[in-house]
């Protein structure tokens with residue numbers, strides 16, 4: 223039922239806990255309507271700056287490997303490091319407390335503050351204290367907490383949870399902050415510029431710093447050997463939090479502990495570059511408290527000796543450490559690169575793509591690990607596009623974490639006869655048959671593709687029957703505004719079989735020419751969705767001089783994996799790997815037309831294949847135009863004369879959008895280079911994701927978000943055409959074709975179809 227609540231009336235805290243599906247959908251509506259413009263501007267600025275900053279790190283890959291090694295080892299050695307850290311803190315003259323739960327941490331901190339008769343606490347940069355809801359606990363005990371980080375100051379005034387892990391108020395535009403300050407402080411001061419706002423906030427905060435009895439900080443890293451804390455910040459307020467009051471309490475999760483202060487260097491290089499794109503953060507503090515210099519004593523206040531407490535919290539982290547999947551989330555250094563590079567996050571931010579504390583692609587694992595599994599429902603917004611994987615400085619496989627969360631959520635659903643029968647008929651593994659019908663429908667695309675192609679006339683006709691359409695919408699959650707693609711009368715494999723030429727077996731491949739023999743994978747999306755495109759790929763490769771064969775069409779696991787049906791995905795992937803072995807052993811290269819399936823070969827199959835076979839597959843799998851490009855180098859193929867752009871009936875001006883996973887696989891540039899070498903004038907999209915993301919854009923719950931993400935791409939195309947005239951739309955992925963069609967209702971072409979139609 224459509225909501226009637228005005229999005230402006232939805233308070234972020236009301237929809238913070240995503241275990242409630244209604245709250246989750248309301249959060250998407252609220253953020254799209256109220257917050258999206260500010261979130262886009264801020265995340266996209268961070269992301270652009272990050273690209274520039276990491277490009278300047280000449281040893282970026284080595285730094286990432288090193289950071290990963292340090293974190294892996296630190297988590298493996300966590301029990302010993304915690305003992306060592308306790309000794310270091312006590313040796314330095316501080317107090318150490320390891321809190322098993324959030325409640326224990328809050329009680330300990332409250333007791334320390336009560337003992338010190340603290341009435342006012344300044345606090346800064348501690349997402350862990352947000353996890354434990356510390357402010358609530360202290361305020362209930364009559365202790366006032368003043369947030370000192372500017373963003374957290376804004377959120378405290380607005381009573382909202384963070385929407386981003388390093389820029390918690392990133393969803394606020396300057397205008398909204400002005401309105402908030404004017405309302406809360408009843409001031410008529412001009413607050414129309416960033417300078418006026420920060421000056422106003424600084425004056426308010428100064429009063430708190432001077433009067434504070436205690437300071438509470440977080441910590442980015444903690445060294446076990448010395449008890450040193452490392453903190454990075456932009457404003458310098460945490461420094462005052464730690465320096466001015468006599469009592470300093472640092473609160474952090476146990477995963478922040480690394481062996482030694484020497485380990486800080488690697489993270490100091492990676493963290494600012496990955497977070498905001500700065501070479502180094504404005505303020506870096508490395509200290510081992512209690513500090514030696516005397517604390518600040520305001521006039522009229524008694525001088526007190528310094529005291530330091532380190533409160534480390536477990537709150538589910540030890541269980542995450544034992545969990546073969548969630549353990550990887552403990553390596554996170556909270557840089558936010560995965561948030562800022564994620565198209566869905568850029569559009570709705572952490573109030574929709576996030577929970578009560580943690581947000582973004584990595585946030586689901588943290589909400590599930592430190593809270594309840596269903597709080598991570600927002601992990602559904604991860605489309606497994608894998609854009610973030612290369613951006614993570616500790617190489618966390620974020621889509622894999624989210625696919626596993628979905629798997630667990632699917633399994634937590636109660637089974638039903640309908641779901642079981644549907645799963646058995648469509649090909650779900652027995653363990654995945656409690657998944658919702660919608661997931662089993664999209665996860666078993668190959669089954670519906672097969673049925674639809676065998677009965678194309680009837681199946682295509684029924685797609686237009688109101689009764690069939692309404693059943694798909696009510697039972698499978700397909701959005702009524704999406705046009706469903708028609709089934710072909712013959713699959714790719716059928717068309718290939720009907721070709722008038724002798725059939726060959728994989729082991730009979732001949733290395734006749736100077737180019738290697740290739741096997742083209744009959745991926746299920748091309749096989750049942752665009753068989754003519756598949757045939758075009760074969761003809762283009764043959765034209766280039768390759769000896770080409772088509773494999774049988776078996777599901778590869780991509781569709782099932784994206785629905786969190788991991789057992790089904792494993793079953794399917796294993797079947798396909800077995801089918802491919804003879805082709806690989808015959809020394810053939812592998813061509814994959816659909817980029818999301820190519821991403822399986824480059825990344826995801828590592829979870830299902832034996833490591834040696836996976837490494838081979840990864841190194842021999844290519845997009846068709848990558849092989850066209852290789853042919854120009856290996857056999858001197860002249861693209862200009864073989865595929866002359868002038869012959870194309872739609873002109874030579876193209877707008878090319880490369881698929882997000884094609885970019886992640888580093889397979890996009892060859893397509894652009896080949897098209898240009900043929901004589902095409904190619905404008906490319908800078909937008910990295912079209913928003914369709916396989917089944918995601920078909921789902922009624924996510925249609926608006928999908929189209930909002932797509933709007934960035936549509937705007938780029940409109941802008942390009944306004945400046946330079948109309949261009950033919952070209953894209954490489956099935957989903958991108960669907961989305962561009964929805965946006966423009968114009969034909970969308972595939973690069974291999976263009977080359978095939980102009981080959982001489």
Ligand code: SF4
Nearest residue numbers: 564583604605608610
């Ligand atoms: S895999 Fe894609 S959708 Fe998922 S979190 Fe990463 S960038 Fe976002």
Ligand code: SF4
Nearest residue numbers: 554555557558560614
């Ligand atoms: S998962 Fe990786 S990219 Fe995302 S915040 Fe953590 S360290 Fe950064």
